[in-house]
C-alpha cells in the first residue's frame with residue numbers, strides 16, 4: 001500500500017543531533033482543521049517560468065526579496081511563515097511523524113522514490129505562498145543552475161548581506177565566485193576552475209544519463225506503507241544533490257548548518273534555489289529518452305502528503321498530481337544543457 005499522509009496531531013520532537021538546538025518541527029495543526037484534496041490550478045492560470053538564479057533581473061529580484069521579507073514577517077504560527085515553511089522540511093526528514101498505523105516507524109521522504117515528488121510539491125506551495133504575499137500569480141522561484149558553468153557558484157543574489165535571501169550560516173570560503181564542486185566531500189579541490197567545470201559536467205552526464213537508465217536508478221527505491229525508511233536514493237539525490245547541500249553549509253558549525261543538515265537546510269533561502277534545480281533535473285530527465293517516465297506502481301502514484309497552501313488550507317496531495325509541471329502551471333527557463341555531450 002502507498003505511504004499515507006502523517007497525522008499532524010501526532011508529532012514528536014525531531015530526531016536531530018544533540019548538538020543541534022532544541023526545536024520543534026511540527027506543522028501548525030489545529031484540531032478539526034479540514035483537509036482538502038489537491039486540485040491543480042486552472043489550465044488558464046499563468047505559467048510561472050522559473051528563471052536561472054544567476055540571470056534574474058532587477059525587477060524579479062525585487063519581487064522575490066519583497067516576498068521573502070513578507071514571509072519572514074508573518075506570525076510564527078501562520079503555516080505560511082518562513083519559520084513554518086522550513087520546519088515542514090525538518091518534519092518530513094527528521095522523524096517528527098510516524099507512519100500512520102505504524103508507531104515507531106519514521107516517515108522519511110528522502111532516500112527513496114518519494115524524494116522528487118515530495119520536494120516538487122514543497123516548492124510548488126512555497127512559490128505560491130510567496131506569489132500570494134506580493135499579489136503576483138506569475139511569481140516564480142529562481143533555480144540554481146549548477147549544471148552549467150555560469151551557475152557553478154553560489155548565486156550572487158543569495159550572498160548580498162542586506163538581502164532577505166542572505167543567510168549567515170554558510171561556508172565563508174564558498175562565497176561567489178568560488179567554483180562549486182558537484183562531488184564535494186568536505187575538502188576543497190585545488191584543481192583550476194576550467195578543470196573543475198569539466199569534471200562537474202562529466203558528473204552531470206553520469207548522474208543524469210549513464211547512472212539513470214532505469215526508473216529506480218533515477219528516482220530511488222520503492223518505499224511503501226510499513227517499510228523501513230531509507231531504502232536507497234536515486235542518482236541525482238545522491239550526487240549532486242547531497243554534496244551541494246554540504247558544500248553550502250558552514251563546516252565549522254556542529255552539523256554543517258544550515259544547508260548541510262536535514263533539520264536546518266530549508267532555513268537557508270538558497271535551499272529553494274538548489275531544489276529548483278533538483279526538480280528541473282527531473283523535468284529534464286523526463287525529456288531525455290522516451291522510456292524516462294515515472295513508475296506505474298500505484299504505491300508510488302497514490303503516496304500522499306499534507307501541505308498548507310497559499311490560503312493556509314491544509315491540502316492532501318498525491319504523487320500522481322505532480323507528474324506534469326505544465327498542469328501545475330510552472331516551467332523552467334530554457335538555458336541549455338552543456339553536459340549533454342560531456343560523456344566521461
Ligand code: C2O
Pocket residue numbers: 089093110119241245265275
Ligand atoms: Cu529534502 Cu535537499 O533535501
